[in-house]
Amino acid sequence: MAQAIEVSGLTKRFGEVLAVNDLSFTVDEGRIVGFLGPNGAGKTTTLRMLLGLINPTEGIATIFGTPYGALEDPVHTVGAVLDGGMLHPGRTGRNHLRALAREAGVSDSRVDELLELVALTEARDRRAGGYSLGMRQRLGLASALLGDPKILVLDEPANGLDPQGIRWLRDFLRSLAREGRAVLVSSHVLAEVAQTADDVVVINKGRSVAQATLTEIIARSGGGMKVSGPDTARLRDILVIGGAEVSGDGDLIVRNRSGEDIGRVIAEHQLVVSELAPVGSSLEDIFFELTEATGGPS
Numbered sequence: 001m002a003q004a005i006e007v008s009g010l011t012k013r014f015g016e017v018l019a020v021n022d023l024s025f026t027v028d029e030g031r032i033v034g035f036l037g038p039n040g041a042g043k044t045t046t047l048r049m050l051l052g053l054i055n056p057t058e059g060i061a062t063i064f065g066t067p068y069g070a071l072e073d074p075v076h077t078v079g080a081v082l083d084g085g086m087l088h089p090g091r092t093g094r095n096h097l098r099a100l101a102r103e104a105g106v107s108d109s110r111v112d113e114l115l116e117l118v119a120l121t122e123a124r125d126r127r128a129g130g131y132s133l134g135m136r137q138r139l140g141l142a143s144a145l146l147g148d149p150k151i152l153v154l155d156e157p158a159n160g161l162d163p164q165g166i167r168w169l170r171d172f173l174r175s176l177a178r179e180g181r182a183v184l185v186s187s188h189v190l191a192e193v194a195q196t197a198d199d200v201v202v203i204n205k206g207r208s209v210a211q212a213t214l215t216e217i218i219a220r221s222g223g224g225m226k227v228s229g230p231d232t233a234r235l236r237d238i239l240v241i242g243g244a245e246v247s248g249d250g251d252l253i254v255r256n257r258s259g260e261d262i263g264r265v266i267a268e269h270q271l272v273v274s275e276l277a278p279v280g281s282s283l284e285d286i287f288f289e290l291t292e293a294t295g296g297p298s
Contacts, residue, residue: 030182081141120139137160156188199211202291225253
């Protein structure tokens with residue numbers, strides 16, 4: 001997959017305040033990257049620089065190698081929702097999207113398609129001011145998808161959602177990644193990021209404190225995947241040959257493979273297991289360990 005987003009040496013000062021400090025990371029197509037950090041860590045400032053809303057003091061952020069402001073077709077390249085998405089409370093959901101679509105040169109048929117995609121067809125003629133928080137979040141996602149972009153940048157899309165809404169968002173983002181889109185999502189809902197993201201970037205006080213795949217982050221902190229069942233001996237041999245780090249003779253602990261990776265091996269070789277579950281440190285534990293190590297929330 002191609003590299004969709006590159007942030008390189010990004011720095012932003014507001015007077016004496018250093019909001020972002022020499023930050024670098026990448027996002028590839030087909031991947032969901034969780035962008036994590038405590039309040040005031042510099043997440044939203046970074047996203048605004050990526051989208052050309054504010055200028056960096058130093059460094060550069062590019063989309064397919066080009067700064068946002070120089071993109072030839074930004075509508076069909078990147079879609080974004082910041083600050084929960086802005087909407088006029090007196091407009092219906094459909095008219096809100098139609099107004100945005102006209103500015104972007106997108107047809108009304110795309111509006112109706114997206115309303116169905118985000119499960120708002122029945123509420124399309126209701127005033128958006130009366131929408132629940134979850135419905136407003138879904139309307140924001142629809143607006144980001146108007147141009148059928150290859151990249152999505154989402155700032156706290158799970159904020160305030162109930163468990164059903166969070167599950168819907170997880171499945172929705174995973175489906176977009178399977179289509180080959182790159183998704184950069186900032187979030188405070190750490191348990192949900194652990195079930196959704198492929199990669200994680202953790203920042204604190206504007207600096208990167210960890211960047212890796214989710215599996216690698218958890219493995220570094222003593223976590224892994226536990227596998228039990230009658231065929232674990234055969235599974236161990238297969239995984240070790242494939243380069244996996246495996247411990248245990250009966251119950252296995254696999255430290256550098258995701259549950260999805262292990263599940264594929266189990267299915268491919270028609271093995272029988274009774275348990276496949278994560279163990280060790282949770283992403284939440286790791287998050288607090290990393291941010292406290294550099295001074296804690298600001």
